[in-house]
Amino acid sequence: MATSTFSPIKLTHHQPLHPNIRSSSDKPFLGSTHKLRFNSSFKSSSPSRLTRSNNATIIVAVSDVVKEKKTKPTASNSNLLITKEEGLVLYEDMVLGRSFEDMCAQMYYRGKMFGFVHLYNGQEAVSTGFIKLLKKEDSVVSTYRDHVHAISKGVSAREVMSELFGKATGCCRGQGGSMHMFSKEHNLLGGFAFIGEGIPVATGAAFTSKYRREVLKEADCDHVTCAFFGDGTANNGQFFECLNMAALWKLPIIFVVENNLWAIGMSHLRATSDPEIWKKGPAFGMPGVHVDGMDVLKVREVAKEAVNRARRGDGPTLVECETYRFRGHSLADPDELRDSSEKAHYSARDPIVALKKYMLESNLVKETELKAIDKKIDELLEDAVEFAEASPAPQRNQLLENVFADPKGFGIGPDGKYRCEDPKFTEGTAHV
Numbered sequence: 001m002a003t004s005t006f007s008p009i010k011l012t013h014h015q016p017l018h019p020n021i022r023s024s025s026d027k028p029f030l031g032s033t034h035k036l037r038f039n040s041s042f043k044s045s046s047p048s049r050l051t052r053s054n055n056a057t058i059i060v061a062v063s064d065v066v067k068e069k070k071t072k073p074t075a076s077n078s079n080l081l082i083t084k085e086e087g088l089v090l091y092e093d094m095v096l097g098r099s100f101e102d103m104c105a106q107m108y109y110r111g112k113m114f115g116f117v118h119l120y121n122g123q124e125a126v127s128t129g130f131i132k133l134l135k136k137e138d139s140v141v142s143t144y145r146d147h148v149h150a151i152s153k154g155v156s157a158r159e160v161m162s163e164l165f166g167k168a169t170g171c172c173r174g175q176g177g178s179m180h181m182f183s184k185e186h187n188l189l190g191g192f193a194f195i196g197e198g199i200p201v202a203t204g205a206a207f208t209s210k211y212r213r214e215v216l217k218e219a220d221c222d223h224v225t226c227a228f229f230g231d232g233t234a235n236n237g238q239f240f241e242c243l244n245m246a247a248l249w250k251l252p253i254i255f256v257v258e259n260n261l262w263a264i265g266m267s268h269l270r271a272t273s274d275p276e277i278w279k280k281g282p283a284f285g286m287p288g289v290h291v292d293g294m295d296v297l298k299v300r301e302v303a304k305e306a307v308n309r310a311r312r313g314d315g316p317t318l319v320e321c322e323t324y325r326f327r328g329h330s331l332a333d334p335d336e337l338r339d340s341s342e343k344a345h346y347s348a349r350d351p352i353v354a355l356k357k358y359m360l361e362s363n364l365v366k367e368t369e370l371k372a373i374d375k376k377i378d379e380l381l382e383d384a385v386e387f388a389e390a391s392p393a394p395q396r397n398q399l400l401e402n403v404f405a406d407p408k409g410f411g412i413g414p415d416g417k418y419r420c421e422d423p424k425f426t427e428g429t430a431h432v
């Protein structure tokens, strides 16, 4: 049994949680200053390592990686965590995500989109930190807060904006809308409106990769899946069922909890018996990691380890990213429940500002280079809006497509014939 190889969890520098369930602003929740680190015992569970790691402690949280690496005396820029090129990719992706959402808010308030729209502002370091490490063949499963995951995975801003406008050129031909971004081409396996719904889909995708590699003998199939979901969702039963299956079958999956401390208006501390979500990893026999989700470099370090672990065939990891959303739950939420001091605390830790500061202070880039990226993104988003605006609405009969795999699923009409055989039905003009 995989679980027998794990020894009890031992945390260092563990800060006790606030015992009360008052405002989470009383004290920083988990405190992103923890200095817990990956332990080498979790780097591989291949048989040889397993024997050696029997007495080792599974470590479960992270990481003042950036700070620690910076202090190492090395030549030139080699002490930095990223190269210039990597830094620019991260910066561009985060600014694109943020600016896309700001543009989306403008368009929503101008009546260009319908239904609920949930923005990702503030959480960009998580999407960018993980997804920019993935290959195209790797899968991402998101939630209803999915625009930025889609963009990080390579779906164009045009296609995402068009989808939001409900246009035929959207990534789901206008049939999905804000909460259901999907792209087969980019292995974006969906945004999901029901919380927790994506977790089993992600687990299935990870099972597919393992099945292809081990049963169908596709040796190069080392694809991994990242499942993103929130703190509130981590109280849902599907999460636990999938942790169990993923650990049992050593699936190549990373469960990424974006703990923004709130589930709509419900504080995480009030709703969860043990708010440290990462602890559930070791309980199921996989590493659990807590990371500062406002720091893209830290997220990326953790993500690298977890992705490599999955790719090597060593199994799943649970990563809890402590983050914050800078806007209300959805664009319909006046956001009156959260303390202004809490909001101020996290907005001072804006992940984009932090990365920019890091790159400038380490002389990795020049301000003009970053400004050029900002400008490029402004233009790209203007273009995305124009494209969405000018795109056609879907044909009415499209409503009947992609509902059932077998069109006979539409059933038999009052005339005793299959509805799908009536041309008016497929045109969308039949009375049903």
Ligand SMILES: Cc1ncc(C[n+]2csc(CCOP(=O)(O)OP(=O)(O)O)c2C)c(N)n1
Pocket: 145, 193, 194, 195, 229, 230, 231, 232, 233, 234, 260, 262, 263, 264, 329
């Ligand atoms: C199965 C199900 N139950 C309830 C809801 C209503 N609901 C929508 S969002 C949400 C809170 C989710 O919070 P969290 O997982 O923390 O994600 P966040 O919105 O913070 O990103 C709930 C309960 C739902 N969408 N699906």
Ligand SMILES: [Mg+2]
Pocket: 230, 231, 232, 258, 259, 260, 261, 262, 263, 264
């Ligand atoms: Mg939440």
